[in-house]
Amino acid sequence: MKRKYFLMLGVCLGVMSFEADAYNEPYAGAIVRKESEVSPKSDFRPGDITNIMPEVKKDEDKEQEIYFSADEMEANENEGVIVAKGNVIVTRDNLELTSDRLWYNQKEDVIKAQGNVILKEADGSVLYTDEITLSQKMNRAEIDKVKVIMRDESRIWADRFVKKVNDNKQMRNASYTACDMCNGKSPLWQIDARKVTHDAKGQNIHYNDAVMRIKNVPVFYFPFLSHPSPEVKRRSGLLMTSMGSSSYLGQYIRPTYFFDISDQTDIILSPYFTTDRGVVLGGQYRQYFYNGHINMEGTYLEDDGSGYNDKKYSRFKRPSKRGNLFLDARYEINDYWLANLDLNYTSDVFYLKDMSLSGQDDAWLTSKIAFERFKGRDYASIEGYYYKLTSYSLKARNDAEYRNRMKSMPTVAPFMEYEHISTPYSNGSYFKTNISSASVYRDNDEEQQRLSMINSWELPYTSNYGEQYKFVASLKSDLYYIDDYMYKPNDVYDGTLGRVFPQLGVEWRLPFVRATETTRQILEPVVVATFAPTLDNDILKIPNADSADAEFDDANILSLDRYAGYDRNDDGSRISYGLNWSSYGNIMGRTSAFIAQSYQLTDSSFMKVIGDDEKFSDYVGRIYASPHKYLDLNYRFRLDKDTYELDYSELGARIGTDIFNVYTSYIYLQPNQNSYYTTEERKELYLSLSTNLTKNWKLGIYDRIDLTDDGGTLEHGGHLTYEDECLKLSFVTKKYNYDNPTMDDDYEIGITFFFKTLGGFGSK
Numbered sequence: 001m002k003r004k005y006f007l008m009l010g011v012c013l014g015v016m017s018f019e020a021d022a023y024n025e026p027y028a029g030a031i032v033r034k035e036s037e038v039s040p041k042s043d044f045r046p047g048d049i050t051n052i053m054p055e056v057k058k059d060e061d062k063e064q065e066i067y068f069s070a071d072e073m074e075a076n077e078n079e080g081v082i083v084a085k086g087n088v089i090v091t092r093d094n095l096e097l098t099s100d101r102l103w104y105n106q107k108e109d110v111i112k113a114q115g116n117v118i119l120k121e122a123d124g125s126v127l128y129t130d131e132i133t134l135s136q137k138m139n140r141a142e143i144d145k146v147k148v149i150m151r152d153e154s155r156i157w158a159d160r161f162v163k164k165v166n167d168n169k170q171m172r173n174a175s176y177t178a179c180d181m182c183n184g185k186s187p188l189w190q191i192d193a194r195k196v197t198h199d200a201k202g203q204n205i206h207y208n209d210a211v212m213r214i215k216n217v218p219v220f221y222f223p224f225l226s227h228p229s230p231e232v233k234r235r236s237g238l239l240m241t242s243m244g245s246s247s248y249l250g251q252y253i254r255p256t257y258f259f260d261i262s263d264q265t266d267i268i269l270s271p272y273f274t275t276d277r278g279v280v281l282g283g284q285y286r287q288y289f290y291n292g293h294i295n296m297e298g299t300y301l302e303d304d305g306s307g308y309n310d311k312k313y314s315r316f317k318r319p320s321k322r323g324n325l326f327l328d329a330r331y332e333i334n335d336y337w338l339a340n341l342d343l344n345y346t347s348d349v350f351y352l353k354d355m356s357l358s359g360q361d362d363a364w365l366t367s368k369i370a371f372e373r374f375k376g377r378d379y380a381s382i383e384g385y386y387y388k389l390t391s392y393s394l395k396a397r398n399d400a401e402y403r404n405r406m407k408s409m410p411t412v413a414p415f416m417e418y419e420h421i422s423t424p425y426s427n428g429s430y431f432k433t434n435i436s437s438a439s440v441y442r443d444n445d446e447e448q449q450r451l452s453m454i455n456s457w458e459l460p461y462t463s464n465y466g467e468q469y470k471f472v473a474s475l476k477s478d479l480y481y482i483d484d485y486m487y488k489p490n491d492v493y494d495g496t497l498g499r500v501f502p503q504l505g506v507e508w509r510l511p512f513v514r515a516t517e518t519t520r521q522i523l524e525p526v527v528v529a530t531f532a533p534t535l536d537n538d539i540l541k542i543p544n545a546d547s548a549d550a551e552f553d554d555a556n557i558l559s560l561d562r563y564a565g566y567d568r569n570d571d572g573s574r575i576s577y578g579l580n581w582s583s584y585g586n587i588m589g590r591t592s593a594f595i596a597q598s599y600q601l602t603d604s605s606f607m608k609v610i611g612d613d614e615k616f617s618d619y620v621g622r623i624y625a626s627p628h629k630y631l632d633l634n635y636r637f638r639l640d641k642d643t644y645e646l647d648y649s650e651l652g653a654r655i656g657t658d659i660f661n662v663y664t665s666y667i668y669l670q671p672n673q674n675s676y677y678t679t680e681e682r683k684e685l686y687l688s689l690s691t692n693l694t695k696n697w698k699l700g701i702y703d704r705i706d707l708t709d710d711g712g713t714l715e716h717g718g719h720l721t722y723e724d725e726c727l728k729l730s731f732v733t734k735k736y737n738y739d740n741p742t743m744d745d746d747y748e749i750g751i752t753f754f755f756k757t758l759g760g761f762g763s764k
Helices: 351-355 392-397 397-410 606-611
Strands: 005-009 066-070 072-076 081-092 095-105 110-120 125-133 141-148 155-163 169-179 188-198 205-214 215-230 241-246 250-254 256-259 267-268 271-273 281-288 292-302 321-332 337-346 364-375 378-389 412-422 432-442 448-461 468-488 490-508 512-515 519-531 574-585 590-600 619-626 631-639 648-656 658-668 682-694 697-706 712-723 729-735 744-755 759-763
Touching: 066 072, 066 095, 081 110, 095 125, 321 351, 337 378, 378 397, 392 397
Parallel strands: 241 759
Antiparallel strands: 005 066, 066 081, 072 081, 081 095, 095 110, 110 125, 125 141, 141 155, 155 169, 169 188, 188 205, 205 215, 241 250, 250 271, 256 267, 267 281, 271 281, 281 292, 292 321, 321 337, 337 364, 364 378, 378 412, 412 432, 432 448, 448 468, 468 490, 490 519, 512 519, 519 574, 574 590, 590 619, 619 631, 631 648, 648 658, 658 682, 682 697, 697 712, 712 729, 729 744, 744 759
């Protein structure tokens, strides 16, 4: 019967003072120390590991210990050789070696292992071979026919492998891939090289005479190739290069270089080299602090000032110097104060669309600076706003109106707010105070200063029968200074005025609950009564700077104030009533619906603005349905009270699984001549389908359609994507039919290759 032995040795061993076979019974563990480390009086007993472990010294030059375990072990005192067989495990520092057989020459500190050799290194990589020779404290290795799985699961195999003391590695006739290798099949892609060198200090992997193969077919040849080793998290170097074409730039290539300034700061340079516009400068700066961050990006080019080829836009000339700048910054000054800066700039209205940049479809760009304070029940802010009109469709349709709107775009500085909510009293009531101040300037010389204060009292109450009440009383006071406000032609107002606006409100709800074994349903009628005087809001004297965009929908029908800002008061008395219904499944599924209507007791300026100046308002509501995880539907509507025709309709629905799903959305808006920005009728349908053809292949197609009389397809396209553990390949195509100077009847085709650990290239 074979005995099993376990032996732990110091790195520098003296003469062996015992033989393992001298004992009749196997022992749990043993270590042989230098003679100088063994006290003559020490009580050395095999089997007592607490007595045989050497004392740990704090000497920094102390050599690492080496530990062995095996099924069988023999020691030759004269030659200083240990032979281990069967499930051999050797550990030293952060290295672990396993094999079937092992020879250890103590005098020369050389280990030779054979059979199913596995070496686990400190960096997480694992080496596989049939035979290995280790020396110099296991820091030098020489191997033939080796396979290495690196920490990121990429693989290298080579005919010859040499690991040096400085942890550098050299391989001959080597191959590298980040792909899985199953059943002996060739990986999807691999790099074959005559020589591969791993620079441990520089954390690089270099290839000489490299050939990239895709499905074992040679595709590219590189005399020299280099990429970071897997342990690199961030470093200066080239990122993915993009390429493509557009009607404005022509053909372009966009290399990207990453500068790693520090762990918290970096710069990305990404210029465009184009056939039609020369060089377009582009870049990004990012810096992260313990309490905040800065992110700044932009582009710049010098144009020839030519116009657009389309006859509809031939009158527009591009400026000679064009560019954009986007900056986002945030900093937590202390535990209470927070600073934000959001800067968005473009040189002209068409630039973002020409360059296909972020914000290209926005009607205007907003820049903001803000200081906010949060403490307990108090909130305060000091803000400033600047707006730039970028509606290319408005400029193309009516340039004079565009210029007029641009002059009327406000600059707000400062805008200050303070809000305090008192501690609730014993009956649950509390007071709320809101103070707001704004200074508004426009290029047409119109100025406006406003100071507002709203004092309110609220009391929530629940009766013994489950009725939920909420009582609200508020008083709003405004003080204005107006300069050069022209509500009508040749009618200019200058002066100071004040106004006071009281309001009372009460809300009542009574939820009814019905529960079964599988579902729980809630039916809740809601009534909100609001009482306020009828005022004209002084529209001839007070500009409407923050309440121009008035909407009547399911989100605000039960609100006391349906305006978004301070310049217009929601005057008049009314009663709003609605019905909430929802159903919840015990395991899954939820469905809910809401419908409501208002009855005007007196005239209301808000209802006149939205074009519904009658006693009974239109019906507004929403429906949400998700009875199963494979169906999600959301529908919002506004229904004419007399004809029951839809004035507003918005639908979004997703049906299917991750393998196959369909998404559709529909929006309908009636023409609106009452809002600050006149809108035309809009009927738009969006359809998309996405499916996983296989485990790795995905297909998606979409179509965006204008359903108005003069409409048609606005945009359609699709993508075909292959993605696995080591490669992403994507084909994208789009066709645009927008009514704008750069994308009318235009195509966009893109192809992207991305190789894991190496990078890639493709379209923008």
